[in-house]
Amino acid sequence: MTPPPLVVIAATLVVLLGLATMLTWVERRLLGLWQDRYGPNRVGPGGLFQAVADGIKILFKQDWIPPFADRPVFVLAPAIGMMTVLLAFGVIPVTALWSIAGDLNVGLLFVFATMGLGVYSVVLAGWASNSKYALLGGMRAAAQMISYEVFMGLSTLGVVMTTGSFSLRDIVQAQAGLWFVIPQCLGFVVFLMAGIAETHRLPFDLPEGENELGAGFHTEYSGMKFGMFFLSEYAGIVLVSALVTTLYLGGWQGPVLPPALWFAAKTGALVCLFILLRAALPRPRYDQLMALGWKILLPLSLLNIVATGAVLLLRAPG
Amino acid sequence: MTANLPFLLSALVAVWATFMVVTRAVAIHALLYLVVALLALACVFDVLGAPFAAILEVIVYAGAIMVLFVFVVMMLNLGRPDSLRENTWIAPRIWIGPGLLAALLLAALADALVMAAPGGGRIAVIDTRQVGLALYGPYVLMVELASFLLLAGLVSAFRIGRHIRDEDAP
Amino acid sequence: MFGILRTLWLTFLHMGHRRVTVGYPETRPALPPRYRGRIILSRDPDGLERCVACNLCAVACPVDCISLQKAEQDGRWYPEYFRINFSRCIFCGFCEEACPTYAIQLTPDFEMSEYVRPNLVYEKEDLLISGTGKYPDYSFYRVSGVEIPGKDKGEAEREQPPVDVRSLLP
Ligand code: SF4
Ligand code: SF4
Numbered sequence: 001m002t003p004p005p006l007v008v009i010a011a012t013l014v015v016l017l018g019l020a021t022m023l024t025w026v027e028r029r030l031l032g033l034w035q036d037r038y039g040p041n042r043v044g045p046g047g048l049f050q051a052v053a054d055g056i057k058i059l060f061k062q063d064w065i066p067p068f069a070d071r072p073v074f075v076l077a078p079a080i081g082m083m084t085v086l087l088a089f090g091v092i093p094v095t096a097l098w099s100i101a102g103d104l105n106v107g108l109l110f111v112f113a114t115m116g117l118g119v120y121s122v123v124l125a126g127w128a129s130n131s132k133y134a135l136l137g138g139m140r141a142a143a144q145m146i147s148y149e150v151f152m153g154l155s156t157l158g159v160v161m162t163t164g165s166f167s168l169r170d171i172v173q174a175q176a177g178l179w180f181v182i183p184q185c186l187g188f189v190v191f192l193m194a195g196i197a198e199t200h201r202l203p204f205d206l207p208e209g210e211n212e213l214g215a216g217f218h219t220e221y222s223g224m225k226f227g228m229f230f231l232s233e234y235a236g237i238v239l240v241s242a243l244v245t246t247l248y249l250g251g252w253q254g255p256v257l258p259p260a261l262w263f264a265a266k267t268g269a270l271v272c273l274f275i276l277l278r279a280a281l282p283r284p285r286y287d288q289l290m291a292l293g294w295k296i297l298l299p300l301s302l303l304n305i306v307a308t309g310a311v312l313l314l315r316a317p318g
Numbered sequence: 319m320t321a322n323l324p325f326l327l328s329a330l331v332a333v334w335a336t337f338m339v340v341t342r343a344v345a346i347h348a349l350l351y352l353v354v355a356l357l358a359l360a361c362v363f364d365v366l367g368a369p370f371a372a373i374l375e376v377i378v379y380a381g382a383i384m385v386l387f388v389f390v391v392m393m394l395n396l397g398r399p400d401s402l403r404e405n406t407w408i409a410p411r412i413w414i415g416p417g418l419l420a421a422l423l424l425a426a427l428a429d430a431l432v433m434a435a436p437g438g439g440r441i442a443v444i445d446t447r448q449v450g451l452a453l454y455g456p457y458v459l460m461v462e463l464a465s466f467l468l469l470a471g472l473v474s475a476f477r478i479g480r481h482i483r484d485e486d487a488p
Numbered sequence: 489m490f491g492i493l494r495t496l497w498l499t500f501l502h503m504g505h506r507r508v509t510v511g512y513p514e515t516r517p518a519l520p521p522r523y524r525g526r527i528i529l530s531r532d533p534d535g536l537e538r539c540v541a542c543n544l545c546a547v548a549c550p551v552d553c554i555s556l557q558k559a560e561q562d563g564r565w566y567p568e569y570f571r572i573n574f575s576r577c578i579f580c581g582f583c584e585e586a587c588p589t590y591a592i593q594l595t596p597d598f599e600m601s602e603y604v605r606p607n608l609v610y611e612k613e614d615l616l617i618s619g620t621g622k623y624p625d626y627s628f629y630r631v632s633g634v635e636i637p638g639k640d641k642g643e644a645e646r647e648q649p650p651v652d653v654r655s656l657l658p
Contacts, residue, residue, distance in 0.1 A: 034502050037509040109373040116381020127392045142389045280499035
């Protein structure tokens with residue numbers, strides 16, 4: 001028996017947004033832990049309600065639209081960001097039988113499509129703000145996200161070739177024996193890096209680059225619109241972690257524990273890895289970022305494709 | 319006529335968005351409507367049973383190419399003065415040629431539609447595997463040619479990038 | 489590449505380290521006596537004001553937050569009013585360095601928040617303490633040649649009696 005779609009959608013919204021909100025707290029506590037300090041620990045047990053307090057604060061802030069901004073686009077931009085991230089969650093298979101929107105035979109491509117649309121949120125925010133820092137941030141974001149999307153797509157091709165399907169469920173099922181992280185380790189590394197760049201998280205958060213751009217593309221945003229950007233960034237982290245889990249870490253598969261729990265555990269561990277990256281690594285210069293992409297990641301992912309193809313051909317019967 | 323609601327809706331959206339593209343004064347708004355039109359087209363593809371084409375439409379056109387458009391327009395910073403200048407361009411002398419050609423195309427399309435309409439029938443979903451087999455089966459020459467073209471583009475892009483750096487160096 | 493992994497690992501290991509920060513209102517950090525906090529004006533061992541209204545602190549202050557006016561009584565100088573605007577003070581300690589009489593001193597107390605900004609302007613009554621602060625034995629008038637009631641010229645510590653310039657004797 002499946003619940004009606006509206007209920008599923010509402011539940012997904014609540015769960016995902018709640019998750020993203022809590023993640024702000026988790027991230028700050030973990031950062032504190034790794035930087036030998038406390039992090040927020042006042043509101044509620046262990047600071048657990050800090051996220052709620054922040055939410056209330058951000059809701060009651062003045063929701064200011066700069067007079068020089070392009071109003072409709074300015075309002076639209078954060079909504080696009082949120083929407084595309086949430087859409088992509090639809091096809092992630094949480095267990096063998098259940099994913100939010102059912103299984104799509106072009107699931108992986110669908111995720112890439114939504115991610116590609118996610119670029120608009122950042123670019124348009126930068127443009128509509130009509131301020132130079134926001135614009136610079138938006139342009140950086142456009143260049144960065146488009147290029148890294150290329151490597152992201154190419155790096156997953158190895159997985160797709162081995163599985164012979166774009167369906168995320170088939171991909172997980174193909175990992176029953178061996179998780180793809182081992183035969184596809186190159187692709188795994190490239191995908192991870194591209195994932196960080198896609199969500200413009202530290203250390204690849206150049207579109208925001210606090211020290212040189214103010215706050216980058218969301219410089220002019222305040223109140224809940226800023227909150228939307230913030231939440232969609234965190235939801236994006238969860239999304240990329242879930243994707244890596246499905247593509248390379250065997251999705252829901254694992255002994256003893258129920259599948260959904262395995263999925264959650266793997267995703268959670270990856271989210272922690274994301275936060276660790278933020279805690280440990282400095283931000284590269286912009287040209288370094290681009291050079292890393294086009295001069296290292298692109299050849300690596302191509303190599304991965306060629307190698308996978310060769311192995312598949314050798315193994316093929318006849 | 320067996321009306322297909324999702325198809326009709328997305329087709330309407332596509333037409334309306336395209337209309338808005340042509341009438342917008344601010345370049346970015348026009349581009350946004352163009353994106354919407356492309357997304358609607360993707361929906362049309364999906365409804366017609368070609369999910370692979372639909373997704374590619376989103377990834378390639380809406381996701382990459384249009385972003386580049388937006389990117390360029392952002393850098394050019396087209397404002398009100400440009401829209402004024404644009405008004406002077408919209409003289410019959412300018413648009414009559416393209417308009418005639420487009421009308422011709424429309425006529426051809428209408429003719430084709432009238433010819434094809436009665437066939438109709440069930441929609442067969444074409445999945446990725448079939449697309450791949452078609453590409454590397456009967457159309458392999460096309461794929462090779464396209465890859466030639468892309469390679470040429472790649473090489474020239476590389477050359478342009480090199481050129482600028484060499485000039486900067488000394 | 490290896491460097492990055494090593495950084496990650498080392499940062500990860502910090503999980504087990506002791507925290508360097510403390511939860512402030514419950515556990516208070518141990519402040520050393522020379523911590524630069526709230527400013528006081530001290531008195532000399534005899535219980536009189538140390539400040540001689542020389543204005544050196546006001547000159548030294550990089551943000552110009554000290555203001556005072558000289559007054560005189562029995563040959564002793566003292567400030568008529570002495571005002572520090574703590575909403576501007578940056579607790580740099582330059583005033584303490586500049587003061588020739590150890591009158592102005594910074595103390596290890598930083599909890600001076602106020603709800604109203606003017607409350608941060610401290611007058612002499614707020615600044616003056618009854619003790620000697622960090623330098624218990626020092627008294628400016630006891631070591632300087634200034635003439636005050638009960639101490640003539642030449643009677644200060646390690647001071648020779650004044651030379652009679654009109655006498656012929658060596
Ligand atoms: S501590 Fe520095 S800023 Fe404050 S009163 Fe003294 S000299 Fe001025
Ligand atoms: S506090 Fe010290 S430096 Fe300032 S006026 Fe008084 S004696 Fe001079």
